[in-house]
Structures are given as structure tokens and as C-alpha cells.
Amino acid sequence: MAYDNATAYETIELFGLTEKGAVLPIPEDDTLKDSITRETFEALLGQLRGTGLEGEIEPLAHGFATILQRRKVALGKELDRTADKIGALAKSHDGSEIAETALEEAQVRFLQLREIVGAVETMAEAAAECYEVETGHAFIPAAGSRASVWAQETGAVFEAQQLLEQHDRETAAKSKVEGVPLIVSGATDWTDIDVIFNTLDKVRDRIRQNRNQEIFLCHKGGKHGAEMIAARWARARGVAQARFDPRWSAHGRAAPFKCNDEMLDDKFAATGVVLFGGNGVALNLGQKAEAKGLTVMRVADPAKKPSDE
Structure with a gap:
């Protein structure tokens, strides 16, 4: 694919990114699933089939998928911390340029993290599917859960979140200025x-x-x-x-x-x-x-x- 063949320098030139902290584009979901995750999975384990190391395919495949699952969880926690930071910065905003810059940087980081979390979650799910195809067993991470946070919600948690969302909508409606x-x-x-x-x-x-x-x-x-x-x-x-x-x-x-x-x-x-x-x-x-x-x-x-x- 074009994304795979492009060098870092070509990508930087294409998107006009020259600063050290510039953000490169995140690959599309199809690229994340196929060209990155599945091809990496095959490159790692394909050569072990029919050899004396074939018995290691299952634990290695499980380890590879688990790494992505754990990374997804870690990034999700960082995303939550960044959201809390934005809330704290907004409440303590004193109108200074320093406070304004800190709030803008936190929002930029939040948006970046949200995209990264989505990409890693796509890769993690693709790796879990590769494990299941390869071994015939359901993938269960060594720690934590394969399911996303939203899939683990209990009825009480769901109702609580719905209540908070309704409160946020009502508060936004009251403060919204139209005209x-x-x-x-x-x-x-x-x-x-x-x-x-x-x-x-x-x-x-x-x-x-x-x-x-x-x-x-x-x-x-x-x-x-x-x-x-x-x-x-x-x-x-x-x-x-x-x-x-x-x-x-x-x-x-x-x-x-x-x-x-x-x-x-x-x-x-x-x-x-x-x-x-x-x-x-x-x-x-x-x-x-x-x-x-x-x-x-x-x-x-x-x-x-x-x-x-």
C-alpha cells in the first residue's frame, strides 16, 4: 500500500510536518488489520509451522495479542487522565497566556490519544482474531479483559453514565448562547x-x-x-x-x-x-x-x- 511504501521523509513532506512534535497520520483500519497486524502475525509465526518450534506458536501468538491488549488498556487510562486534566485546567483557568496554552495542549493531546486508542484497539482485536484462527481457541488475555470498557458495563454503571450524560446535555443547553x-x-x-x-x-x-x-x-x-x-x-x-x-x-x-x-x-x-x-x-x-x-x-x-x- 501507499502508506507502507512511503518513507518517513516522504510522509513528512506530503503533510508538511517539519516540527519535532508534529503528528503523522494514523493508518486506516484496513491497513492496521491487514498490512500491519496480520502480516506481522504471519511473519512472526508462519515460519514456525512444521518445525520443532511449532509447539511455541500458541504461547507466542497469545503473547503478541496480549501485548496489544495491555497497551490498549494503558492508553485508555492515559486518555482518562488527560480528560481529567482538561477539566481541572478549565476550572482553574485564570485568563493568563500560560493557562490558555496548557489547556490547548491538553486538548490537542486528548484528541491525539483518542485516535491512537482507537487504532491500537483495532490492532488488538485483529491480533485476537489471528490467535483464534491459528489455534482454534478463544483468546482470553492473561490479565484484564478482551472486551472494551463499554462492553463490560453493568446495568447500574450504564444507568449512572446515562444520568451524567443527561445532566451534561441539560447543562450545555442552559449555557448555550443562540442568536x-x-x-x-x-x-x-x-x-x-x-x-x-x-x-x-x-x-x-x-x-x-x-x-x-x-x-x-x-x-x-x-x-x-x-x-x-x-x-x-x-x-x-x-x-x-x-x-x-x-x-x-x-x-x-x-x-x-x-x-x-x-x-x-x-x-x-x-x-x-x-x-x-x-x-x-x-x-x-x-x-x-x-x-x-x-x-x-x-x-x-x-x-x-x-x-x-
Whole structure:
């Protein structure tokens, strides 16, 4: 097969992998079963048939299959530990760049392990089948069970897991934010509540009419001024909010500008931006939004003269 004939260098060139930690592709199931496991099994034991070592075929075949079974179990435990680590990192996340990097690396490792576990499980099952064909006996590992963890579940365990899964689904449904993202920012000294309430009411109604969708508010969680009033509007109207807190420890003075980039990330697909007065950060947000082709509404503070803005 093409995968078997390719050298490591050819694979690296094909997939553009140049870093030491780069991940090479995992073979397809057919390759794992046939070209790797069954051919290895035959190469190891085939030459022993009809010789004085034929009696060793059974224990050697059993040992080969058991190695893969044990490796599958060990990788499964590492996968569980990585899942626990992700949960712990998510709970203790302090917004720092170090914490963000650690969480991302743990998630990447989890996804890698999940693929590896699946591949080794495929090989382990293929080796067990080879043993049974060769010896005529059912394969039973020296320790542990050939069955996967899911096949060993008792009724009580199954019910418990179903309960946990239902709880996770309900929790996710409660925290899920649906609708069209609308970014709001502005001056920290803004005091006119009515202007913000009336403006956001009109924007919300227009989006409902044109797109038949609810909005949810995106802002930096300012404790004063326009963003604080906009957050009050959202609570009063029952509109969901997504707060992008500046990570001062990670980005220093650039933290508010980094928040602008995060809110304008394409994956959030913001519908537009509303700026109530503003400062350099709000100006930066408006310019970046317009560069992305988003509609930017600028509302002047009625308490200030144009020259004061």
C-alpha cells in the first residue's frame, strides 16, 4: 500500500510536518488489520509451522495479542487522565497566556490519544482474531479483559453514565448562547441610560424583522459607562451576553485591543458593532470591524459637544 511504501521523509513532506512534535497520520483500519497486524502475525509465526518450534506458536501468538491488549488498556487510562486534566485546567483557568496554552495542549493531546486508542484497539482485536484462527481457541488475555470498557458495563454503571450524560446535555443547553452576536463598546464616562436603551431596542427590533433572529450582546464587561449600561439593558430585556474580559496579566496594556480581535473573530460571525462615544480602544474596534465589512453604528454622547469626543 501507499502508506507502507512511503518513507518517513516522504510522509513528512506530503503533510508538511517539519516540527519535532508534529503528528503523522494514523493508518486506516484496513491497513492496521491487514498490512500491519496480520502480516506481522504471519511473519512472526508462519515460519514456525512444521518445525520443532511449532509447539511455541500458541504461547507466542497469545503473547503478541496480549501485548496489544495491555497497551490498549494503558492508553485508555492515559486518555482518562488527560480528560481529567482538561477539566481541572478549565476550572482553574485564570485568563493568563500560560493557562490558555496548557489547556490547548491538553486538548490537542486528548484528541491525539483518542485516535491512537482507537487504532491500537483495532490492532488488538485483529491480533485476537489471528490467535483464534491459528489455534482454534478463544483468546482470553492473561490479565484484564478482551472486551472494551463499554462492553463490560453493568446495568447500574450504564444507568449512572446515562444520568451524567443527561445532566451534561441539560447543562450545555442552559449555557448555550443562540442568536446573532452584536458587539457593543463605548466611553467609560457615558451616563445617558435612555440613549443606550432606546438604541439597542431599535437595533434588536431591526435584526428580528430582517433576520428573524434574536441577538446576544458581546462586550468587554466594563464596570462603568456604556458597556455597563448595555449589560443592564441586556439583563432587563432577557438578552444573552458574552463577556470578553481583558487578560491584563497576559497582554498588559494591549489586553483591550486583544479583546477587540477576539470579538471580531470570524468564528463568532458578529452582525455589527454599536459604539457609544468612545476612546482609542473603541476607535480601534470600529476601524477593525469596518475593515472586515461589518456595519458600525456610532452614537454620539448627548452630554458632550462634538469637540469633546
